[in-house]
Amino acid sequence: MMAAFLALVRRDLALAMRAGGGAGLGVVFFLSVVAVVPFAVGPDLVLLARIGPAILWIGAMLASLIGLERLFAADVEDGSLDALTGALLPLELVAAAKGLAYWIATGLPLVVAAPFLALMLNLDPAAIGALVATLLVGTPAVTALGLIGAAFAGAFRRGGLLIAVLVLPLAIPVLIFAVSATGAAVTGPVPFGTPFRVLIGLALFALVLGPVAAAAALRAARG
Amino acid sequence: MVTGPNGAGKSSLLRIVAGLITATSGRVQLAGLDPDTRPAEQMHYLGHEDALKGALSVAENLTFWRTVLGTPGLAVAEALDEVGLGGLGRLPAAVLSAGQRRRLAIARLLVSRRPVWLLDEPTTALDASAQARFAALGRAHLETGGLILAATHAPLDFGAKARELRLGATA
Numbered sequence: 001m002m003a004a005f006l007a008l009v010r011r012d013l014a015l016a017m018r019a020g021g022g023a024g025l026g027v028v029f030f031l032s033v034v035a036v037v038p039f040a041v042g043p044d045l046v047l048l049a050r051i052g053p054a055i056l057w058i059g060a061m062l063a064s065l066i067g068l069e070r071l072f073a074a075d076v077e078d079g080s081l082d083a084l085t086g087a088l089l090p091l092e093l094v095a096a097a098k099g100l101a102y103w104i105a106t107g108l109p110l111v112v113a114a115p116f117l118a119l120m121l122n123l124d125p126a127a128i129g130a131l132v133a134t135l136l137v138g139t140p141a142v143t144a145l146g147l148i149g150a151a152f153a154g155a156f157r158r159g160g161l162l163i164a165v166l167v168l169p170l171a172i173p174v175l176i177f178a179v180s181a182t183g184a185a186v187t188g189p190v191p192f193g194t195p196f197r198v199l200i201g202l203a204l205f206a207l208v209l210g211p212v213a214a215a216a217a218l219r220a221a222r223g
Numbered sequence: 224m225v226t227g228p229n230g231a232g233k234s235s236l237l238r239i240v241a242g243l244i245t246a247t248s249g250r251v252q253l254a255g256l257d258p259d260t261r262p263a264e265q266m267h268y269l270g271h272e273d274a275l276k277g278a279l280s281v282a283e284n285l286t287f288w289r290t291v292l293g294t295p296g297l298a299v300a301e302a303l304d305e306v307g308l309g310g311l312g313r314l315p316a317a318v319l320s321a322g323q324r325r326r327l328a329i330a331r332l333l334v335s336r337r338p339v340w341l342l343d344e345p346t347t348a349l350d351a352s353a354q355a356r357f358a359a360l361g362r363a364h365l366e367t368g369g370l371i372l373a374a375t376h377a378p379l380d381f382g383a384k385a386r387e388l389r390l391g392a393t394a
Contacts, residue, residue: 007290011279018278079272082243083331086263088293222243 004088005097012101022070026063026106027113033059034117045122052121053131053182057175059117060110060135064142067106068163071098071147072154072218081154081218091215099147099211107139130185130192134178134199141203144210145170151214155221174202224381225374227390233374234271236390237341240372241268256338264293266339271347273328277317281308284316285330292335302333305360307353321348329357332364340364342373354379 016023037055038048075081075098084094114135118128149167153159181195225233238244240251242263256265275284285299296302303309306326311319319327325348332340340361346354358380361371365382373379 004291004293007287011276011283011287014283015276015278077272078276079270079274080276082238082241082268082270082272083274083288084291085241085243086266086268086337087291088264089291 001088001093005093008084008087008089008094008097009101009104012098013105016101016105022067023105023109026066027109029066030059030063030110030113031117033062034120038120049122049124049127052118052123053127054179055121056114056118056131057134057138057179057182060114060139061142061171061175063110064103064107064139065146065149065163065167067102068143068146068150068167069153069160071102071150072214073150073159076154091218092211095147095151095214095218096211099143099214103140103143107143110139111135124186127182127186130182130196134181134196137196137199137203138174138178141174141199141206142167142171144203144206145174147210147214148217151217152221155218170206174199174206177202224379224385224387225372225390226376226387231390233390234343237268237343237372237374238270241266241341243268253339265337266341267292267332267335267337268341268343269328269332269345270343273324274331275316275319275324275327277315279316280313281316281319281327282312284327285312285334288331289334292331292337294336295334296336297333299334302330303327305333306330307356322350322353325349326353329360333360338369340369340371340373342371342375344375345373346375346377346379 034056041048041051072081075084085091087094089097111132114132115128118131123131146163146167148170149163152162152166156162177195177199181192181199184190184195185192225236227233235244239246240253242251253262256262274288279287281303282299285302289295289299297305300309300312303312306329308323308326308330311323316324316327325346329345346357349357354377361373361379362382365371365384371381373381
């Protein structure tokens with residue numbers, strides 16, 4: 001079962017890295033959003049530092065969702081998903097493996113790129129450290145919740161709209177606690193750990209709920 | 224063999240047996256399978272689509288299915304030889320013709336050993352010699368104690384023990 005899980009992760013990573021795979025799409029979107037904000041807001045460094053974590057998190061959240069539409073849709077269209085039901089993996093783990101590969105290809109580059117973009121928004125080192133920590137914990141949660149939307153998008157043609165409508169409300173708590181944890185690291189009044197632990201709790205919840213709900217959605221849509 | 228006109232429900236029957244969809248009435252009873260393993264893990268389901276990724280090479284596609292489906296059968300190179308794709312392993316699957324893609328999908332049946340084959344129009348796009356070759360693979364599978372449920376329009380010679388289930392048209 002483990003070998004099958006890893007094989008699926010490796011295949012999805014290989015597909016993401018090759019031409020047309022779209023691994024770079026999320027990070028380029030992230031870069032564009034964050035790069036244009038200082039032009040829109042103006043050269044007020046104090047203001048940028050204050051709203052910087054929120055902008056970076058909004059950018060990262062939307063960038064994590066951008067490639068999800070095709071995650072299951074591609075496998076539904078070419079019959080891979082039907083053939084995968086015969087695999088040694090339950091559908092929940094199929095969804096989890098695809099989510100993991102998607103996060104490595106799309107979410108992890110965001111975490112790596114964030115410190116450099118944070119410099120553009122005049123964030124101080126403590127805020128950058130907190131931001132990277134929240135992204136590292138929060139983007140897997142967003143991806144896991146995104147699996148639910150991706151499963152519906154795969155089941156219904158042109159379901160891309162569903163992802164934003166279904167997933168964003170679920171991801172809002174992650175956004176709230178991630179940004180407040182970053183703010184807490186800089187200004188207080190609560191210590192960084194308090195909202196960060198809530199964020200970890202939300203992430204663990206999402207990591208369990210996402211694949212299970214996505215598998216249920218795929219099954220329901222097929223029957 | 225399941226035969227019948229278009230829309231008679233051949234594919235639906237196969238998908239119900241494979242557990243992909245649930246029947247509105249009646250139930251599927253499978254005798255003789257290992258009760259400790261999920262039925263889906265003892266079946267190959269070969270649908271209309273070939274379940275191939277164009278960005279991966281022929282051998283990568285097949286290696287993926289060999290690992291994911293488990294119970295390894297033939298090695299990847301042997302299976303490719305068997306379906307007449309020997310030497311094409313390093314080509315991207317995107318450049319294959321429709322018939323070659325079908326052959327590669329059929330090779331999936333060989334790299335993982337499973338007793339039940341559910342085949343939906345298995346010979347679409349195959350040329351005459353490939354059809355004959357496929358029928359021979361099917362007969363070999365039956366001789367080793369396997370079972371094949373195939374929905375087809377083409378005459379496939381699976382040997383003397385083949386039975387035909389003819390589905391009527393939807394009135």
